[in-house]
Ligand code: NAD
């Protein structure tokens with residue numbers, strides 16, 4: 325196949341390239357201004373990187389040619405970091421909606437299969453949270469089903485939902501073109517993929533607030549306390565990036581089954597509160613370093629406003645129904661959270677623990 329991957333230099337893109345370029349003969353053309361995570365593939369004859377933003381005017385003809393000659397377009401390009409949703413909302417909306425619009429239109433024009441990376445935030449908060457059922461007694465009020473569950477999100481002053489709204493609009497645009505123009509599509513709703521190379525470690529190779537894995541890992545590496553936002557009661561299910569990539573490969577191998585569907589990609593068995601995740605990560609780090617004192621590593625509580633600023637609102641729980649992925653793709657994740665963390669945190673430890681943080685260098 326000829327595969328076009330937009331945002332191929334990020335976390336998911338880098339793992340997808342690892343898999344596709346080592347186990348298949350597919351020809352891949354990618355776009356991403358960032359290439360640090362995919363350096364090892366730059367000389368591969370089956371891979372061409374356009375080191376540009378997809379909306380860069382200089383690259384529009386190349387992009388059109390790639391879509392015209394491609395069998396499938398996988399769009400991963402996005403700003404997808406919750407700390408930006410309420411602090412950088414216009415860029416978030418542009419990146420997740422308006423920059424994607426021309427890509428969708430190109431796929432419609434050439435009738436090319438679009439695998440559109442969306443988000444579990446397309447469900448917003450659970451019905452349980454809105455009716456005040458914090459014991460989550462009724463699965464009908466919290467389980468996320470692709471073709472049944474409504475989107476519930478807070479008011480516009482809670483800018484957290486800029487991202488969810490933009491992604492949801494793209495889902496609707498893609499679906500409308502499917503119905504009206506026969507656009508072949510697959511929507512992927514990832515539920516917290518974890519693995520090596522996710523985001524960056526603050527004060528080492530990036531500034532700002534990354535997603536929770538890199539926040540907690542950065543705290544452990546930099547000697548700062550791990551911070552629980554609003555007590556760390558939010559729940560997430562964590563799935564291994566390797567199993568998530570398996571799901572994407574199964575879609576590529578079975579276009580007739582993947583076409584026309586939205587899929588939840590997550591692991592129901594790996595659900596934790598953020599407080600449990602912090603505890604599990606400090607215990608895992610004690611194992612990796614052989615230093616038992618990490619088991620009691622400091623964890624502090626901070627308010628969402630303090631941590632993210634005004635307008636943050638959390639998704640309380642994300643428990644995916646994955647029966648569609650199971651039935652249509654034969655995909656079922658098995659890697660336990662403990663193993664995901666051991667593998668991922670060992671990578672971060674090996675990659676960063678030897679390097680001093682800037683403050684230490686200055687001293
Ligand atoms: P990431 O931030 O690691 O990667 C995104 C990549 O897109 C980056 O390398 C960035 O440089 C690139 N990019 C951004 N704007 C671009 C543009 N205009 N042109 C070209 N490249 C551009 O994110 P990720 O975790 O790999 O996520 C990929 C997709 O999956 C995103 O659409 C995201 O919303 C979705 N998603 C991921 C998760 C997860 O658990 N990782 C969860 C929910 C949704």
Ligand code: UDP
Pocket residue numbers: 406407516534535536537539540551552553554556558560598638639
């Ligand atoms: N979170 C936290 N401490 C941190 C970073 C994040 O408690 O240092 C919480 C955040 O409030 C949310 C969860 O961890 O409840 C997951 O956040 P993430 O940024 O990974 O993205 P999300 O799953 O919300 O898309």
